[in-house]
Amino acid sequence: MNITKVLDAKGLACPMPIVKTKKAINEIESGQILEIHATDKGAKNDLTAWANSGGHELIKHEEENDVFKFWIKKG
């Protein structure tokens, strides 16, 4: 997987992960992939809903030592 940008949103509380993700996705091109690291427990539902609504694709997510990782392909 070719990752264009990595966003570290660890330790940030709502609404920051989504606000930062939105800023980061604005900086990449359609088809490119953004990797996001977050610790907010709501991040999974938040990012899934956000990606769907914005026409982006949540390719994959995983959890590792309480850190949630997401890969979103810009639509």
Add this chain to the structure above:
Amino acid sequence: MTDKKKTTIVLFSGDYDKAMAAYIIANGAAAYDHEVTIFHTFWGLNALRKDENIPVEKGFMEKMFAKMMPRGADKMGLSNMNFAGFGPKMIKDVMKKHNAIPLPQLIEMAQEQDVKLVACTMTMDLLGLKQEELIDNIEYAGVAAYLADAEDGNVNLFI
């Protein structure tokens, strides 16, 4: 016209916690690419007050109001467990611990995200608030301007 979705929020409350909820939703909606408007009326106007004393001409009642109302977002009380001002101190402490963003920064972030902040001019007159006393880069309007945004709003809230 754009095909962007719209969120409008009426912020009536002057409580710190309620205003925080309003601004979190506003910032979230902006990240959702919505056009967001927060219409501040009555006590909600205090969230837009500058924290310094601005010398403006006021009548007796207006001066009383100005004294009794919180001067700016950071001075607002809680809707619950305010404990005569001790509650906000406690909650700000807890917020720091959990990395939650304080209200003044949420307002700044909303402005950076082009959230339209509107002050209701009729209630400004009632409470004796002048434009010079409110933060910069906001709009002044009445119910019709709010409705124009709200009638094609996808999310409309009254807080």
